Amino acid sequence: MNPQFKKGVLNLCVLALVETHDRYGYELVQAISAQVAISEGAVYPLLRRLTSDGYFTTYLKESAEGPPRKYYTITEQGKAHLAELRAEWEAFTTGVNELIEGGTGK
Numbered sequence: 302m303n304p305q306f307k308k309g310v311l312n313l314c315v316l317a318l319v320e321t322h323d324r325y326g327y328e329l330v331q332a333i334s335a336q337v338a339i340s341e342g343a344v345y346p347l348l349r350r351l352t353s354d355g356y357f358t359t360y361l362k363e364s365a366e367g368p369p370r371k372y373y374t375i376t377e378q379g380k381a382h383l384a385e386l387r388a389e390w391e392a393f394t395t396g397v398n399e400l401i402e403g404g405t406g407k
Contacts, residue, residue: 311339311347313390316375316383319357325370348373356382 314333318324324332326348330341351357356379361369375383 310390311343312351313383313386315344315347315351316356316379316386319373319375320380320383323360323372323374325362325372327370329373351379355379 311333314337315329318329318332326345327341329348330339330344333339333344348357352359352373356376357373358376359371359373362372364370
């Protein structure tokens with residue numbers, strides 16, 4: 302898939318996944334990678350930015366498989382941002398689908 306497509310929707314994917322339940326970085330990489338080929342290195346800077354922007358908070362939780370893991374929790378601000386991104390995505394994909402499926406392109 303075109304890297305620019307992936308880059309543009311990665312925020313939406315990460316926010317949507319964390320909205321369902323708290324997750325740690327590698328878990329997010331695995332969930333996204335199951336659907337879209339991404340590099341692990343693309344997710345961690347995004348997580349730092351989303352946290353610094355106030356969309357996530359973090360906490361550490363012990364892991365049976367190694368050191369404690371940093372979990373991400375979506376904030377109310379993050380939920381509002383996710384709702385905006387979903388609305389933008391819906392409008393965008395609807396328009397694109399109409400064009401590529403033979404729409405009039407008014």
